[in-house]
Amino acid sequence: MSSPPSRPLVVGVVGSLNDGSVTRKATRHALAAARERGANTELLDLREYDLPAFDPNAEPPADADRLTDRIEAADAVLLGTPMYHGSYSSVLKTALDYCGFDEFEDTTVGLLAVAGGGFPLPALSHLREVCRALEAWVLPTQAAVTDSHAIADDLPESDRERLAELGEGAVGYAALTERPPAGACVVPADD
Numbered sequence: 001m002s003s004p005p006s007r008p009l010v011v012g013v014v015g016s017l018n019d020g021s022v023t024r025k026a027t028r029h030a031l032a033a034a035r036e037r038g039a040n041t042e043l044l045d046l047r048e049y050d051l052p053a054f055d056p057n058a059e060p061p062a063d064a065d066r067l068t069d070r071i072e073a074a075d076a077v078l079l080g081t082p083m084y085h086g087s088y089s090s091v092l093k094t095a096l097d098y099c100g101f102d103e104f105e106d107t108t109v110g111l112l113a114v115a116g117g118g119f120p121l122p123a124l125s126h127l128r129e130v131c132r133a134l135e136a137w138v139l140p141t142q143a144a145v146t147d148s149h150a151i152a153d154d155l156p157e158s159d160r161e162r163l164a165e166l167g168e169g170a171v172g173y174a175a176l177t178e179r180p181p182a183g184a185c186v187v188p189a190d191d
Contacts, residue, residue, distance in 0.1 A: 007038055008038075008075035008171055009039065009041070009074050009075050010034040010039040010075065010078065010174065011041070011070055011071060011073075011074040011076075012028070012030060012031045012041070012042070012043050012044065012077075013078070013079050013092065014027050014043065014045045014046055014047075015046060015080055015081035015091055016046075016080070016089060016114075017047050021082070022145055022151050023082050023112075023145075024043075024045065024080070025155060026114055026145050026155060026159070026163055027043065027080035027112065028043060029155060029160055029163040029167070030080075030110065030143065030163040030166045030170075031078065032167065033164035033165075033167030033168050034076075034167035034168065034170055034171045036167075036168075037167065037171040037172070039075075039076075039171045042074075044067060044070055044071070046091045049063040049064075049095070050063045054094060067095060067098065067099075068099055071099060071104070071107075072103045074107065075174035075175075076109070076171065076173065076174035077104070077109050077110070077136075078109075078110045078111075078112065078167070079092065079109060079110070079111055079112070080113075080114070081112075081113050081114070081123055081127065082113070082115070082148070083113050083115040083122070086122045086123070087126045088113065088127050092127075096130060096134075099134065100134065101134060104131065104134035104135060105134065105135040105136070106136070106137055107136050107137065108136075108137050108173045108174040109131045109137065109138045109139065110139045110142070110143075110167070111124050111127050111139070111142040111143070112143040112145070112163065112166055113142075113145075114144070114148045115144065115145070116148050119146055121144075128142075139166070139170065141165065143159075143162040143165070144162070145159045145163075
């Protein structure tokens with residue numbers, strides 16, 4: 001008798017230090033959807049890590065090893081960020097600077113961004129390029145929460161739906177045993 005397939009591990013990295021962060025709420029919602037789809041999930045809140053600016057000549061702090069170990073163990077990673085000055089947050093940039101190919105190569109990555117105003121496309125585009133450089137397999141869909149300053153408690157229904165799709169997609173793609181390598185151009189076969 002064969003053993004049941006293992007449950008994929010989906011980690012969500014919160015790239016916000018704000019106590020009342022909408023990014024944290026959004027990441028938790030996406031992780032909840034991943035859990036409902038059968039994944040084990042873990043929230044990596046960057047408020048809980050002491051990560052100074054990356055210095056390649058310095059010994060990495062213990063928290064860097066703790067973070068990279070959790071990301072490397074994941075089958076899928078959800079990166080959540082507020083949009084600051086048209087890009088993603090510096091705390092998330094620092095966390096990613098401590099990571100490399102070992103943590104991200106061929107790992108499914110889902111992207112979500114939160115903006116106080118309109119659609120945070122630049123932040124999502126910048127994160128997509130960084131993840132591609134790390135040879136991650138970035139989900140073709142992404143999630144965005146707009147007008148975050150108007151969100152008091154619950155996320156709007158339309159945002160919750162997109163975040164749920166992101167969490168479910170992370171599980172679905174992480175479970176694939178064969179997917180195109182990062183950066184590959186997939187051309188359908190001739191029939």
